[in-house]
Amino acid sequence: MTKRQGRLFFIICTLVSATAFIGLTFDSHRRFPGLTNEDKLTPEIIRGKDVWHNSNCINCHTLLGEGGYYAPDLTKITQQRGTPYLTAFLKDPSQFYSEEKHRRLMPNPKLSDAEISEVIAFLDWVGHIDNQGWPPRPIIVSGTTIPGTDVGQPSTHTSVSTDPVAQGEALFRSSPPACGACHSIAPGVNLAGPTLAGLATRAAAIITSPEYKGEAKTSADYIRESITHPSVYLVPGATYSANNQSFMPDNFATDLEPRQIDSLVAYLETLK
Amino acid sequence: MRYRSQSIAYWYFAIAMCLFGLQLVFGLLTASKYLGPDPLLDFLPFDKTKAIHTNLLIVWVLTGFMGATYYVVPEESRSEIYSVKLAYIQLVTWTLMGVTAIVGYMFGWTAGNKMLEQPFPLKIVIVIVMLMFLYNILMTIKRAGRWTVTEGVLVAGLGLAAVLYLPALIEYENYTVSIFYRWWTIHLWVEGVWEMIQGGLLAYLLIRLSGADREVMEKWLYVIVGLVFMAGILGTAHHYYWVGVPHYWLPIGGFFSALEPMALLGMAMYAYFAMRRAGFSHPNSLAVHWTIGSAVFTVFGAGLLGLAHTWPSVNKWTHGTLITAMHGHGAFYGAYAMTVMAMISYTLPHLTNDRKVEGNSLGYWAFWMQVMGMFGMTLSFGTAGIGQVYLERILGLGYLDTQLKLQVHFLMLIATASVFATGAALFIWNFFRTVPRSAATIDSSTSAPDLAPAGHASSAGSG
Known part of the structure; x- marks a missing residue:
């Protein structure tokens, strides 16, 4: 090979790669609006993106898997935590995690109410970007699902059988609705939401207690009500609710089909 | 040193060394936060120290590249630098920009975009500095009327680095589009034009250190x-997999990323065979260590550790974990930090007084402690990352609980980082140990003997 041929090799490689890359870039731009729901990109969401940048969130967290690797990935956070929870969390993160236990803590970002609502809107928009189904299984913030719990269980929608309990269990572990991202079924393991171990037994006690103001007459009714209207009965604890509103998302009544809610209730009722 | 204006390089290297030292201070501080709890949570939390750590890296490596260019161009073009004054104004402006950025980050003045945190006014200063630099270099070459392929590749790399910074100046409303173009800057820098710069400097060093034939070296430089x-270029796709792009980027990214180590392996073989032919006989064997070390560590850090997680079906699980930090440290150190230190080791006997060409034991300690320390750091991040992928991504343990289980790896990280930092401190101390040669005393007869025959430069336009 001569120097001239070497140069020709360099020029051809560079031109071919650069042309292909630029061509694919043009095509990607054609597809971005559909993949990212650009029509839903409101001024509030764009302001939320500015809050995200101004607060330097990316140098601890990751979003779409990109960032600082020091704090949890937030790609699907709004599908795992409702707005009331995230609002309360952003107002004072130290209430929700113990620095002694986890050895790291989020500093208070000192955001205004408007900024909090904007950044949550931004994160919700990001959570709905079509990104090839990443992450392959939910990345949860804290808690354990190891010994004796649900390790190794299917994590996506699967039609395991026609048995409503089995279907409910599969749904519980799938994302969405990602029930398992906030609720453990192991006794004493409270994540963002309280443990559901012994739920049916507790439900029976709650509906007969004077604090209960709902309409449920049976454990099954109570469980159904907790899924569809989480604020009817508030489990005690500052990290579960504020201002008489539960931190649990209240979208399940509309986002889940009645059949799915039935199977979830059937499954949760077995947790005695 | 044959040209007085080459002494500009010393001051660029001096600033680069100060910033390198500062980078490691912030690196160790950042690493200690993995162990926690963090007493500095309210003043200097992780996000600030990490941004400062990575920005200092970029600034000091670029400072080193610019210093190296001010050293290489006069020799290759056989001419003094066009404007020495402009070179110093450029250095002062650049340093002030860097210091302002760091202080700004401490007080929350940030664009909050990973690696491109520089606020908009500082980005403009960066562009101005790059223009000053390129103007000075291009005018030097123009005035000399001669250029070589080696310096052509080096200067084209720096010019393209400036061009690729331009997408970073634009605001994008769509976050996915913003990520898409962020990688035009970051990826096409580090896995594109910066490698061009590395290739140019490597060719320069190899021609000087091995006496290899320039025609042969420059032919292979083109190929590499x-x-x-x-x-x-198409390997950029491995950053796109999961950010909201069309599916075809996955197979493209997988295939071209798998080719990336081949190019780097080519670079290492290029260095090794050139040196083997000369029998490693150059008196500055410390510079030989750094040059070969850089080429080999690049294959390991950038090539193999990159390949370890760029295949889409692997990346699906490792994306966004400490596996990326493993690759990032190995790649930046091997390819760029070591290249700059190779240039410094080669030029220092010419740029300073009372220094033996063959180096001293301090220099070798600095080399080996850094190499072993960085090797240990990549292992620490790598083992932590594997643990994280398994516990968090496969088993489903919560993020925070997983991190608690990785503490032993963080301890290992701090231990190996301390070895690395000691090696770096020795290098910095060795750099400042003797005073720079003043331009007035420079005489070509004081140059260390080089093995290279005089360069066969091309006349302008025909190279």
Whole structure:
């Protein structure tokens, strides 16, 4: 090979790669609006993106898997935590995690109410970007699902059988609705939401207690009500609710089909 | 040193060394936060120290590249630098920009975009500095009327680095589009044009250190840069997999990322065979260590550790974990930090007084402690990352609980980082140990003997 041929090799490689890359870039731009729901990109969401940048969130967290690797990935956070929870969390993160236990803590970002609502809107928009189904299984913030719990269980929608309990269990572990991202079924393991171990037994006690103001007459009714209207009965604890509103998302009544809610209730009722 | 204006390089290297030292201070501080709890949570939390750590890296490596260019161009073009004054104004402006950025980050003045945290006014200063630099270099070459392929590749790499910074100046409303173009800057820098710069400097060093024939070295330099671009440009796709792009980026990214180590392996073989032919006989064997070390560590850090997680079906699980930090440290250190230190080790006997060409034991301690320390750091991040992928991504343990289980790896990280930092401190101390040669005393007869025959430069336009 001569120097001239070497140069020709360099020029051809560079031109071919650069042309292909630029061509694919043009095509990607054609597809971005559909993949990212650009029509839903409101001024509030764009302001939320500015809050995200101004607060330097990316140098601890990751979003779409990109960032600082020091704090949890937030790609699907709004599908795992409702707005009331995230609002309360952003107002004072130290209430929700113990620095002694986890050895790291989020500093208070000192955001205004408007900024909090904007950044949550931004994160919700990001959570709905079509990104090839990443992450392959939910990345949860804290808690354990190891010994004796649900390790190794299917994590996506699967039609395991026609048995409503089995279907409910599969749904519980799938994302969405990602029930398992906030609720453990192991006794004493409270994540963002309280443990559901012994739920049916507790439900029976709650509906007969004077604090209960709902309409449920049976454990099954109570469980159904907790899924569809989480604020009817508030489990005690500052990290579960504020201002008489539960931190649990209240979208399940509309986002889940009645059949799915039935199977979830059937499954949760077995947790005695 | 044959040209007085080459002494500009010393001051660029001096600033680069100060910033390198500062980078490690912030690196150790950042690493200690993995162990926690963090007493500095309210003043200097992780996000600030990490941004400062990575920005200092970029600034000091670029300072080193610019210093190296001010050293290489006069020799290759056989001419003094066009404007020495402009070179110093550029250095002062650049340093002030860097210091302002760091202080700004401490007080929350940030654009909050990973690696491109520089606030908009500082980005403009960066562009101005790059223009000053390129103007000075291009005018030097123009005035001399001669250029070589080696310096052509080096200067084209720096010019393209400036061009690729431009997408970072634009605001994008769509976050996915913003990520898409962020990688035009970051990826096409580090796996594209910066490798061009590395290739140019490597060719310069190899021609000087091995006495290899310039025609042969420059022919292969073309081939290597061609391979780098063939794999690197489309290899950008490995950053796109999960951010909201069309599916075809996955197979493209997988295939071209797998080719990237080939280009880097080519670079290492290029260095090794050139040196073997000369029998490693150059008196500055410390510079030989750094040059070969850089080429080999690049294959390991950038090539193999990159390949370890760029295949889409692997990346699906490792994306966004400490596996990326493993690759990032190995790649930046091997390819760029070591290249700059190779240039410093080669030029220092010419740039300072009372220094033996063959180096001293301090220099070798600095080399080996850094190499072993960085090797240990990549292992620490790598083992932590594997643990994280398994516990968090496969088993489903919560993020925070997983991190608690990785504490032993963080301890290992701090231990190996301390070895690395000691090696770096020795290098910095060795750098400042003797005073710079003043330009007035420079005489070509004081130059260390080089093995290279005089360069066969091309006349302008025909190279």
